[in-house]
Structures are given as structure tokens and as C-alpha cells.
Amino acid sequence: MEKVQQLSIFAENRPGRLEKITRVLGENGINILATAIVSTNGFGVIKFMVDKCDLALAKLREAGFTVSLSEVLAIEMKDKPGGLHDVVQILSEKGVNIENASVYVAESRKRAYLLVEVKDIEKAKQQLKNSGLTFLGAKQQAPA
Amino acid sequence: MTKRYWQKDIETISRRSLEDLQVKRLRSVFSRLYRTVPNFQSKCRESGVKPSDIESLKDIVKIPFTTSEDLRGGYPDGLLAVSRDKAVRLHTSSGTTGKPKALFFTKKDINQSADLIARCLTMTGTGSGDVLQNMMTYGLFTGAMVMHYGAEKVGALVIPAGPGSTERQVALMKDFGTTAVHILPSYALYIATFMARHGMDPRKDLSLKRAYMGAEPYSEKTRQKIESIYGIDVYNCYGLTEMNGPGVAFDCMERSGLHLWEDQFILEIIDPATGQQLPDGEQGELVLTTLCREAMPIMRYRTRDITRVKPGKCPCGRTHRRISRILGRTDDMFIIRGVNIFPQQIENVLMGIRGVAQNYQIVLESLDDITIRVEIASDMFDGNIERLLAIKKEIIEKVRSSVLVRPDVELLEPGTLPVADGKAKRVIDERTL
Ligand SMILES: [Zn+2]
Numbered sequence: 001m002e003k004v005q006q007l008s009i010f011a012e013n014r015p016g017r018l019e020k021i022t023r024v025l026g027e028n029g030i031n032i033l034a035t036a037i038v039s040t041n042g043f044g045v046i047k048f049m050v051d052k053c054d055l056a057l058a059k060l061r062e063a064g065f066t067v068s069l070s071e072v073l074a075i076e077m078k079d080k081p082g083g084l085h086d087v088v089q090i091l092s093e094k095g096v097n098i099e100n101a102s103v104y105v106a107e108s109r110k111r112a113y114l115l116v117e118v119k120d121i122e123k124a125k126q127q128l129k130n131s132g133l134t135f136l137g138a139k140q141q142a143p144a
Numbered sequence: 145m146t147k148r149y150w151q152k153d154i155e156t157i158s159r160r161s162l163e164d165l166q167v168k169r170l171r172s173v174f175s176r177l178y179r180t181v182p183n184f185q186s187k188c189r190e191s192g193v194k195p196s197d198i199e200s201l202k203d204i205v206k207i208p209f210t211t212s213e214d215l216r217g218g219y220p221d222g223l224l225a226v227s228r229d230k231a232v233r234l235h236t237s238s239g240t241t242g243k244p245k246a247l248f249f250t251k252k253d254i255n256q257s258a259d260l261i262a263r264c265l266t267m268t269g270t271g272s273g274d275v276l277q278n279m280m281t282y283g284l285f286t287g288a289m290v291m292h293y294g295a296e297k298v299g300a301l302v303i304p305a306g307p308g309s310t311e312r313q314v315a316l317m318k319d320f321g322t323t324a325v326h327i328l329p330s331y332a333l334y335i336a337t338f339m340a341r342h343g344m345d346p347r348k349d350l351s352l353k354r355a356y357m358g359a360e361p362y363s364e365k366t367r368q369k370i371e372s373i374y375g376i377d378v379y380n381c382y383g384l385t386e387m388n389g390p391g392v393a394f395d396c397m398e399r400s401g402l403h404l405w406e407d408q409f410i411l412e413i414i415d416p417a418t419g420q421q422l423p424d425g426e427q428g429e430l431v432l433t434t435l436c437r438e439a440m441p442i443m444r445y446r447t448r449d450i451t452r453v454k455p456g457k458c459p460c461g462r463t464h465r466r467i468s469r470i471l472g473r474t475d476d477m478f479i480i481r482g483v484n485i486f487p488q489q490i491e492n493v494l495m496g497i498r499g500v501a502q503n504y505q506i507v508l509e510s511l512d513d514i515t516i517r518v519e520i521a522s523d524m525f526d527g528n529i530e531r532l533l534a535i536k537k538e539i540i541e542k543v544r545s546s547v548l549v550r551p552d553v554e555l556l557e558p559g560t561l562p563v564a565d566g567k568a569k570r571v572i573d574e575r576t577l
């Protein structure tokens with residue numbers, strides 16, 4: 001299993017923050033593959049899966065953002081009714097706890113991935129070794 | 145064997161004898177000041193107090209306070225209680241605005257202030273055989289001179305280096321085997337950085353054992369940092385020009401509070417808002433009365449420094465009460481729900497929490513509500529929102545138990561708040577009263 005990484009950005013809930021982040025990414029030719037926003041009263045954490053992780057990390061830091069890069073599981077979902085349920089059921093059977101999740105649609109209507117954040121990624125990988133799930137690899141995250 | 149006390153009888157005097165001595169000295173100094181300083185006498189007449197009214201220590205509350213404005217008003221020599229030819233030294237305390245405060249010393253005053261420093265140095269292990277490098281500014285400011293005289297008195301070799309010229313400071317420390325320094329905390333940190341940059345290790349390349357620090361506020365965390373970089377003990381030292389300079393109160397080896405020399409000063413803690421005395425243990429403004437000063441005795445001086453008396457006996461055997469490190473200045477105090485709060489109390493809480501940066505702001509929106517805006521430390525951010533929420537909760541709980549008011553907390557991105565320069569505006573008062 002290769003590493004698939006996700007950016008997390010700390011942001012105060014004030015106007016224009018999201019716009020500024022997407023502008024930095026856009027100006028540097030970085031593609032957003034998936035996004036999720038976890039927000040509370042006052043501040044939030046914005047999650048992005050992008051094609052050029054290291055560049056995005058550097059450029060966002062340069063722009064003054066508080067960013068971290070962490071590994072996630074990217075699990076392929078079958079494009080059929082109950083596709084998400086099948087994946088979640090396996091995770092549950094194997095005892096993997098989902099901290100946070102988002103969806104990445106790789107090719108419209110062809111392939112979709114569930115991006116899953118877990119507490120202990122190495123442990124989760126062990127638990128899912130013979131689960132029959134298919135994972136997205138780092139090569140597929142990087143730009144073609 | 146090293147000496148433990150400089151003036152054992154007075155340092156370990158019983159509380160009862162100490163208080164008897166204080167009353168005797170207070171009566172004498174008050175009546176002398178009343179007789180010799182017309183300004184002071186007219187102030188006392190306004191308050192309706194005369195020398196015969198002072199019979200016990202409790203009667204001190206009848207005497208009017210002296211403020212720094214009073215000292216400025218007396219500039220240049222309106223508060224002198226001896227004829228000017230008896231004074232042998234002049235110091236001034238710089239004011240950021242207006243006139244300075246001028247302080248005169250007689251020969252006896254100089255000798256007494258040196259003795260207080262000698263007590264402080266002896267109780268922290270400095271004596272004959274030690275080399276004390278004095279890196280405070282020599283000049284109108286009392287800091288360096290008073291320490292210098294006291295250090296000579298205990299027989300240490302004193303290097304009057306003054307501040308600055310870091311390369312030379314380091315060379316002096318190495319060449320003469322300096323064992324103790326009197327230094328500003330910020331400069332101690334600077335020298336450490338300088339040495340590291342030049343491939344030196346303070347722990348290996350110096351013979352330093354201890355440092356005396358006061359004059360600028362610094363936190364317990366900074367003290368520990370300096371101690372570990374240099375491998376030394378750092379002793380807190382409190383003083384102010386109006387009260388002779390350094391040596392008013394000093395850490396002993398227990399380092400659990402600064403002994404304030406009560407044979408020379410009467411110590412009161414008051415509520416800065418009402419002027420009422422507070423019991424031991426409660427924090428408030430430190431008020432000092434000089435008991436032995438000849439040239440310029442000062443009654444009930446409002447230091448504007450916030451501290452508290454640490455109750456209980458000190459294992460070192462000294463009976464003079466201890467005060468805590470200075471917690472802040474009354475100028476910064478604010479009141480929420482009737483509770484006096486100092487920004488430093490909140491700062492101390494924030495410093496102890498992992499994940500928050502040094503920069504913070506306190507916003508007062510109403511008489512009841514306080515919002516603390518604090519930047520998160522960027523290196524702790526791991527993308528986990530639960531962690532941020534836990535930090536926020538920790539701040540709320542710890543501040544609440546420290547100042548008894550539950551704050552609102554805003555976590556901010558690093559770099560959002562104005563950069564702290566030591567005097568950064570920490571409290572934003574948006575209340576319109
Ligand atoms: Zn002690």
C-alpha cells in the first residue's frame with residue numbers, strides 16, 4: 001500500500017479564508033481532488049486531497065497558513081447501490097474507527113474513493129490487509 | 145565552610161522582636177520626616193495624622209500613600225530629609241513621561257543598601273572566592289552600583305562589565321572564571337545564542353554557578369530555560385530605585401519566594417482599587433515604607449507591582465516574610481465580575497499549555513465577559529480538530545480556576561495578533577462605561 005496524503009489547514013471562521021486557500025492552490029497549478037470542511041463555532045479545519053502535496057504544503061505555508069500533511073486510507077468504492085455501505089461494513093468488521101471521511105471521484109461515474117482518516121494508520125493497514133478492499137496508490141494521486 | 149548568613153541575628157530575628165523593631169523605627173522615621181519635609185507635613189495634616197498617632201504597626205494605615213507622582217513633584221530635592229551636603233550619591237529613576245524621580249543617598253544609606261545585597265549574596269552562596277560579573281548598566285540607574293557595593297562587601301571579585309559587547313563579556317567570563325552574573329534575562333538568552341553560534345557551550349566553556357536576575361519581568365519558564373542552557377541556578381531579585389534599587393527582596397536557596405527585608409522596609413499588600421490592606425496570601429499591590437533610610441525616607445510607597453505574601457516559615461531559617469515573583473503591574477489590572485485580574489495571571493496559564501503560542505490578547509466586552517484570543521502553535525497542528533477543541537477546553541478550565549472567571553476562548557491562526565515586543569497591548573477594553 002502506498003501513501004495517500006491529505007492536507008489539513010487550520011482556519012478561523014472568517015470571510016475569505018477558503019477563497020484565499022483555493023487561490024494559492026490554483027495559482028500554483030495544484031489540482032484539488034477532494035475536499036472536506038470540519039467546522040466548529042469559531043474555527044475549522046479544511047481538508048484537501050491534491051495532486052501535488054509537497055508543493056501545496058510549501059506554498060500554503062509560505063502564504064502564512066497553518067498546515068499539516070497526513071496519510072489517509074483511500075478505498076475504492078464500487079459504483080453500485082450500497083457501494084459505500086460495503087466499504088464501511090468491512091471497516092467496521094475489521095475494527096477500524098473512522099475519524100473523518102470524504103469522497104474522491106477519480107473519473108466521473110467510473111471510480112470513486114472513500115478517504116478515511118484514522119487514529120493509527122499503520123494499525124489500520126494491518127487490520128485491512130486481507131479485507132479484499134482496493135486502495136488508491138500515491139502514484140495515482142500524483143499528477144499524470 | 146561557606147557562610148549561611150550575612151547578619152544572622154537580624155535575618156533570623158523572632159517575629160515579635162522584628163515587629164517591635166519595626167514600630168520603633170516607624171515612629172522615629174515618621175516623626176523625622178514630618179519635621180523636616182514641609183511637603184510631607186502638609187499632606188499629613190490634610191489626612192489628619194501626626195507623629196503621636198503612630199503607636200503600633202496597625203496605625204500605619206493612617207499615613208497617606210506616596211505615589212510616583214509625589215516623587216516627581218518633589219523633583220529635584222523637595223523630599224530630601226537631610227541637608228544636601230550630607231548626601232553623597234544621586235540616582236534617578238527614568239520616567240517615560242515627564243520629570244524623573246531623584247533619589248539621594250547618604251553614606252549610611254549606601255552602606256545599608258550594600259548590606260542588604262550582602263545578605264542576598266550570602267544566602268545564595270556567593271562570597272569570597274567568587275567572581276561576580278555585573279552586566280547591568282552603571283550610571284544613574286541603581287541596578288549595577290548597589291549590586292557592585294554589596295558584592296565587594298562579601299569579598300567577591302567584581303567585574304564591572306556593564307551590558308553589551310557580548311564577545312568581550314564571554315572572554316571576561318572565560319578568562320577570569322566568572323562564577324556569578326547579575327544580568328537581564330533577555331541578555332542572558334542573547335549571550336547563550338551568541339555562544340552557540342560561535343561553537344561554544346556555556347555548560348562546558350564557562351565556570352558559571354549562578355545568576356541574579358531582576359529589573360525586567362520574566363516567567364518561571366524563562367528562568368528554567370536559562371538554568372538548563374547554562375547549567376546554573378537563577379535567583380530572582382526584586383528592587384526599585386525608589387527603595388534603594390536591587391536587594392529589597394531576594395530568593396534564598398529554597399527559591400520558593402523572595403525574602404523581603406522587613407527590618408528595613410514595612411511590607412503591605414493592598415487592594416489597588418480601594419487602598420485597603422489585604423491579608424497574607426492574597427494578591428494585590430505591594431506598598432513599601434523605608435524604615436532606615438536617612439536621606440529620603442518614603443512612607444507607604446505605591447510600587448504598582450502586584451505580588452502576594454507567601455504564608456508560612458521558610459526552611460532556610462530567615463523570618464522575614466517572602467513575596468512571590470512579581471505577577472504584574474497595577475496599570476494592567478482590570479475588573480471582571482468584581483474580580484481583579486492581571487494579564488500575567490492569564491499569561492501564566494497559557495504558558496503552561498502545550499499547543500498555544502506566546503501571543504495572546506484579552507478582550508473585555510462587558511463587565512461580565514472576557515474573551516481570550518490566542519494563537520495556536522503551528523508546529524503542534526496535526527489536522528485534528530478534536531485536539532484543538534481539547535486545547536480550547538483546557539484554556540477555559542485553567543483560566544477559570546486561576547482567575548475565577550470563565551473566559552471565552554478564540555483560537556487564532558499564528559501571526560494574526562500584533563507581534564509582542566514586551567510592551568504589546570495585551571488588554572483590549574471595548575467597554576463603554
Ligand atoms: Zn528562605
